[in-house]
Amino acid sequence: MTLPLHTASQLESIRAQVRAGRLEWQDTSAPEAHIPVENYTSQRIRDAEIERLFRPLPLICGHSSELAPGQVIAHDDYGVPMLLTRDAEGRFRAFLNVCRHRGMRLIENTGQAQPRASVVCPYHGWTYRLDGSLRHRLHAEAFDDCGAADTSLVALPAEERHGLLWVVPTPGAGIDVAAWLEGLDAEMPFYAVDKLVHFRTVRAEYPANWKLITDAFLEAYHIRVLHKDTIYPFFADGLTAGVRFGPHNQSLVARRAGEAWAKSEAEAPGDMPGLCELTTPSQVIFPNTITIFHPDYLSLVTLYPVEAGALRWTHRMLIPADKSTPDWSPHWEKTFRLIEEGVFQKEDIACAIGIQRGFASGANRWLTAGRAEQGLGWFHADVARALSSVPSF
Ligand code: FES
Ligand SMILES: [Fe+2]
Missing domain, CATH: 3.90.380.10 (Naphthalene 1,2-dioxygenase Alpha Subunit; Chain A, domain 1)
Incomplete structure (x- = not known):
């Protein structure tokens, strides 16, 4: 080298x-x-x-080794409640740590990643996949049929690069860490x-x-x-x-x-x-x-x-x-x-x-x-x- x-x-x-x-x-x-x-x-x-x-701007939210496949972790260091996930295939994503039903916080901050097949809201049990999509809600017939955009977790631009987890804490923004660096x-x-x-x-x-x-x-x-x-x-x-x-x-x-x-x-x-x-x-x-x-x-x-x-x-x-x-x-x-x-x-x-x-x-x-x-x-x-x-x- x-x-x-x-x-x-x-x-x-x-x-x-x-x-x-x-x-x-x-x-x-x-x-x-x-x-x-x-x-x-x-x-x-x-x-x-x-x-x-x-x-x-893209901010560093952790090191790659802090989040294994099939794990989730809460991140609160930047004043925005974030939920970081890595699915079974290893893909890293970031979301607002906020339920789409009535806004409950989804994952508590233990400072450590937790293994989760899905994320279940502690209030009424709405259940999300690690890609943010809604998997299940109790008595689904109680709700009008709305699109996935209103029931999926709100995604934040996220990228894994150089062993670091980068997030732009603004939904809908872009991210290009290589260009930024x-x-x-x-x-x-x-x-x-x-x-x-x-x-x-x-x-x-x-x-x-x-x-x-x-x-x-x-x-x-x-x-x-x-x-x-x-x-x-x-x-x-x-x-x-x-x-x-x-x-x-x-x-x-x-x-x-x-x-x-x-x-x-x-x-x-x-x-x-x-x-x-x-x-x-x-x-x-x-x-x-x-x-x-x-x-x-x-x-x-x-x-x-x-x-x-x-x-x-x-x-x-x-x-x-x-x-x-x-x-x-x-x-x-x-x-x-x-x-x-x-x-x-x-x-x-x-x-x-x-x-x-x-x-x-x-x-x-x-x-x-x-x-x-x-x-x-x-x-x-x-x-x-x-x-x-x-x-x-
Ligand atoms: S606030 Fe999350 S299920 Fe009701
Ligand atoms: Fe010093």
Whole structure:
């Protein structure tokens, strides 16, 4: 296997930066970015984000391994009650989790998929197939004969791609994940997310704007200070290479081993373990998903603005299938706690909450992102662009 085009040039950029003794940002003449504090505090902007980002765009609702053939799962992370199904043939579909009779919620959210031949409404027993069609209702003769359109579950555009379950939470909209991902689509097969399996999901709400979390994953400037006692010992200071695909972003953050590799004559690695030994790849899949490819597993984080000053955090840990046996569990438990509790909660999320608390003081009218944090300026510009334009999906 060889590295995909852009990943290969990012790795080359890391080598070039080390050899030149200059970091990428030191050669940019772009001005610093000023991000209005209002972006994080305005309920009007939050509502516009729901309308323009979280309803018309394809959102990641889970990993393929969370839903086996013949299973259903409720999904409530995005403020729309969703019912995800996979039929016996393996086809993934999404619906509103709402009965067509008198609107009862169909499946409760246990956080786990459940095997179901059909979905039975708990109120009067209307029964639906996993393709959403009505199979049966008690005393059918009590109802006028209406068409399937009025009795089938309301479908949401859904697609399975790169091992991820994507849904547009708006009935009748279109979905084309490959087109949406632009150049990132061709990079994804190498990252082999479809070969991983689900280990654990943590869901939580925090008093901070959702974009403060994204900001933290768009720059490596903070690693040396905020993470000095946790992950910084593994990383080279500020040595990164980023590439943008439309509103999406992919970065490689060099590890110490990557800095040593860059100084050597060794060839570029050709597989994921090799790449993840030298760098930690991370992607921001617009608008709300962050991937962090740790040395041996993937953190998949999705965000949702519950309010302007409150976010929903969903962190899935996805591990290699050949290391998913029970004897590996203690290792993954320990690793997950270290990252989720020790790094994300105590460091990155704590900063987001601390920043949000300070907004009301009026100390800043905008936040400043320097040339080493350019990703933030681009991300906020992409959000602003989406809010001021007509959605394309
Ligand atoms: S509301 Fe579902 S069967 Fe009546
Ligand atoms: Fe961080």
